[in-house]
Amino acid sequence: MIGVLVVEDEPVAAEAHRAYIERTAGFAAVAVAGTGAQALAVLTRTPVDLVLLDMNLPDTHGIELCRRIRAAGADVDVLAVTSARELTTVRAAAAHGVVGYLLKPFTYPALRDRLEAYAAYRAQLARGGDASGQSEIDRVLDAVRPAESAALPKGMSRETLDAVVAAVRAAERALSAAETGEVIGASRITARRYLEYLADTGLVDRAPRYGGTGRPELEYRWR
Amino acid sequence: MIGVLVVEDEPVAAEAHRAYIERTAGFAAVAVAGTGAQALAVLTRTPVDLVLLDMNLPDTHGIELCRRIRAAGADVDVLAVTSARELTTVRAAAAHGVVGYLLKPFTYPALRDRLEAYAAYRAQLARGGDASGQSEIDRVLDAVRPAESAALPKGMSRETLDAVVAAVRAAERALSAAETGEVIGASRITARRYLEYLADTGLVDRAPRYGGTGRPELEYRWR
DNA sequence: CACGCTTGCGTTCATACTGTCCGCGGTCGG
DNA sequence: CCGACCGCGGACAGTATGAACGCAAGCGTG
Numbered sequence: 061m062i063g064v065l066v067v068e069d070e071p072v073a074a075e076a077h078r079a080y081i082e083r084t085a086g087f088a089a090v091a092v093a094g095t096g097a098q099a100l101a102v103l104t105r106t107p108v109d110l111v112l113l114d115m116n117l118p119d120t121h122g123i124e125l126c127r128r129i130r131a132a133g134a135d136v137d138v139l140a141v142t143s144a145r146e147l148t149t150v151r152a153a154a155a156h157g158v159v160g161y162l163l164k165p166f167t168y169p170a171l172r173d174r175l176e177a178y179a180a181y182r183a184q185l186a187r188g189g190d191a192s193g194q195s196e197i198d199r200v201l202d203a204v205r206p207a208e209s210a211a212l213p214k215g216m217s218r219e220t221l222d223a224v225v226a227a228v229r230a231a232e233r234a235l236s237a238a239e240t241g242e243v244i245g246a247s248r249i250t251a252r253r254y255l256e257y258l259a260d261t262g263l264v265d266r267a268p269r270y271g272g273t274g275r276p277e278l279e280y281r282w283r
Numbered sequence: 284m285i286g287v288l289v290v291e292d293e294p295v296a297a298e299a300h301r302a303y304i305e306r307t308a309g310f311a312a313v314a315v316a317g318t319g320a321q322a323l324a325v326l327t328r329t330p331v332d333l334v335l336l337d338m339n340l341p342d343t344h345g346i347e348l349c350r351r352i353r354a355a356g357a358d359v360d361v362l363a364v365t366s367a368r369e370l371t372t373v374r375a376a377a378a379h380g381v382v383g384y385l386l387k388p389f390t391y392p393a394l395r396d397r398l399e400a401y402a403a404y405r406a407q408l409a410r411g412g413d414a415s416g417q418s419e420i421d422r423v424l425d426a427v428r429p430a431e432s433a434a435l436p437k438g439m440s441r442e443t444l445d446a447v448v449a450a451v452r453a454a455e456r457a458l459s460a461a462e463t464g465e466v467i468g469a470s471r472i473t474a475r476r477y478l479e480y481l482a483d484t485g486l487v488d489r490a491p492r493y494g495g496t497g498r499p500e501l502e503y504r505w506r
Numbered sequence: 507c508a509c510g511c512t513t514g515c516g517t518t519c520a521t522a523c524t525g526t527c528c529g530c531g532g533t534c535g536g
Numbered sequence: 537c538c539g540a541c542c543g544c545g546g547a548c549a550g551t552a553t554g555a556a557c558g559c560a561a562g563c564g565t566g
Contacts (some may be wrong), residue, residue: 121377121550126501127353127354127356130350130353130378130379131350131353131354133350137378145413145414145420146406146413146414147408147410147411147414147423148408148411150408150414150423150424151421154380154382154414154424154427155353155360155380156353156379156380157379157380157381158380159377161420161424162416162417163416163420164440166417170417184370185370185371185373185374188367188370188371189369189370190370191368191370191373191386192370192445192449193386193445193448193449194385194393195390195441195445195559196374196385197384197386199378200370200373201373201384204377205425214542215542215544216543217542217544218543218545221545230562233534236523237524240524246544246545247544247545247546248523248524248545249525249526249544249545250543250544250545252524252525253543253544256525266442267442267446268440268442268443268446268469268552268553269466269552270467270468270469270470270473270554271552271554272521272523272553272554273520273522273526273554273555274520274522274523274524274552274553274554275521275523275550275552275553276443276469276522276524276552276553276554277522277523277524278442278524279525281530341536397565437550437552438552439551440549440551440552442554443553456560459514460514460515461514468555469553469554470553470555471514471515472516472517472553472554473553473554475515475516476552476553491561491562493562494562495512495513495514495562495563496511496512496513496562496563496564497511497512497513497561497562497563498512498513498514498515498559498560498561498562499513499514499515499562500513500515501514501515
């Protein structure tokens, strides 16, 4: 469960954000702060994973609050949620390591996509340890972007995806695309399409299977 | 012209980075710092746009230096260039708003891709003014990602290359092509193909291993 | 010093799997 | 009833790998 602090001076908006958070599986709103000072106070006494941060606060600017949070060394991420459209603000937010910048007003799906992308990013990091190489680091850092994580990419169906996931999870050894296709009763092409999607989103690992003569077969293993 | 400060304690690497910067159109190395203190001193008296930051510094850690830079409110971006592979370090770097995280050792094209992506990002922001909407903000923030840096020669795969690098890197002594093949579960021919590529790009050293009967065996050692 | 022996190098090519285009059939809204 | 869209798979060019093989380079023996 990812604990969220909502920082928003407008009570109506703050309550709306809180409700959105609660609606999203895996997230919980642990507190709401109307000012920067309140936010800092909450952060010192309550464990928070993510801050939903408005830029226009009565006592300070969101960027300034960001800076204080970093200076305090708090282990927390920030998602900017604001109506500030100035590119200088966007740049400053990026320079302070926000995991996203969502323009108000926004719809619930837009926020949910952001939150789910952040959850995926956290999941990648939760494993800890070392990155195997540059490609893994790129994959982790790309995960914060709200790809089409919620809405499936075109050409893919939920049912087939579930079947592929079930097949790879159930197999004790890694499966090739052709093997997976056989298990789920589909073609190698379809199986591959879904396996690649899962590999991109970091849910399965991909490795070549050497030994046979000819081009090596790629095998996919559930994480 | 984008002014770059190279922060790197190893003189040979620092000089190499400086040379790489100078080779890249639109970039200029304005200074080189061997410690965190030197870097901060440079930043107070010289305008710098981008910091090429190593994580392992003699007097402090790169993340800590990052924090100080942000606390000082310097209007500067950071590109992490380091051999630190721990995911916690990657996460901390991301939280402090690095524009990229490049694992050492790297080839010039890899750095150039990063720098060009950063230049594109700056160009988007240089216009100033307000973003027209969420899509423009997304576009700006996506610009920091390098295009497709993959660009591996034909006939080679990213997975196998990573496996070979990992094998040679992990071995304390130098490995022959046959030994490397055995470690990664592939043939001598395949291992040799990748080892030669790494030797060409200067990432591994190549030397004959004399003494045995018959033709000497070539051995490869990680730099 | 010459010659052969031994062992691994380096190259070529067959091969099997990959990755992608494009058309098919089903489904849904108008 | 029809057009649009969507998910799927056949077909095919492209590509990463390893077996085979001739050659190169030290070492031992006379």
